[in-house]
C-alpha cells in the first residue's frame with residue numbers, strides 16, 4: 600500500500616480554483632517533491648493531506664486512512680511543517696522542544712529521548728537556550744524542522760522546509776531528510792520553488808501549475824524526456840514557455 604494516495608483532488612476557495620483534480624501516490628520511504636510557482640496549489644495540497652483543510656472534491660489517503668473521514672488516524676502518523684510558522688516566542692528553543700516532546704510522548708523516558716534527538720537535529724548548540732524571539736528566520740526554521748522530525752513520523756509533510764536557510768543549513772537539512780528516509784523509513788512530502796534543490800533531494804517530483812500536475816517522474820526521467828539539463832528547464836518546457844535568450848547578445 601502506498602503511504603500517500605491522492606485521487607482527483609480539487610479545492611475551491613470561493614471562486615478561486617486552487618486544485619483542479621490532482622492525482623499522485625508516494626511509496627513508503629520515498630522523498631517526494633511538489634514543485635511549482637507561487638499560487639500553483641502546493642500549500643493547499645499539503646494542508647489537505649495534513650487534515651487542516653477539507654477538499655472540495657476527490658480523495659486522499661495516508662497509509663490507507665482517509666484524510667477527511669479518518670483525520671485522527673492520519674494525525675497520529677504525520678508531522679506537518681507549515682509554510683509560515685512561528686514557535687512560541689517566549690520560550691527558549693530547548694523549552695519549546697521539551698514542551699512539544701512532552702505533548703507528544705506518553706511517557707517521560709520517551710519524551711527525554713525525543714528531546715535529545717530534537718536538540719541534535721536542530722543544530723542550534725548554545726543558542727537553544729536563548730529565547731525563540733531572538734532567533735533569525737533560518738534558526739526558527741531549523742527549530743521547527745527538528746520538532747517535526749524528532750517524533751519520527753511515518754510521513755513528514757514539509758511546506759518549503761529550506762525556505763530562509765543558507766546553503767550550508769539547506770544542505771544539512773537535505774542530508775538529515777535522506778538519512779531519515781533511509782534509516783527510519785520516513786516518507787517525505789515536501790514543497791519547494793527551488794527546482795535545483797529538489798533535483799538533488801527527491802526520488803520523484805510532481806510539477807504543479809495552476810492547480811494541475813503538468814509532469815511527474817524521477818528527475819532523471821523528466822530531464823531525459825525534455826532533453827533538459829535541469830528541472831528548471833523541464834518545468835519551462837512542460838508549461839510551454841520557451842526559455843528566453845539572454846539579453847545583450849551580439850548586435851544589440
Ligand SMILES: Nc1ncnc2c1ncn2[C@@H]1O[C@H](COP(=O)(O)OP(=O)(O)OP(=O)(O)O)[C@@H](O)[C@H]1O
Nearest residue numbers: 612615617635636637638639640641642643644792
Ligand atoms: N485561504 C485562501 N483563500 C482564498 N484563496 C486562497 C487561500 N489560500 C490559497 N488561496 C489561493 O489558492 C491558490 C493556491 O494557493 P497555494 O497557497 O496553495 O499556492 P502555493 O503553490 O503554495 O504558492 P506559494 O509558492 O506562493 O506558497 C492561489 O491562487 C491562492 O491565491
Ligand SMILES: [Mg+2]
Nearest residue numbers: 641642643682
Ligand atoms: Mg505555499
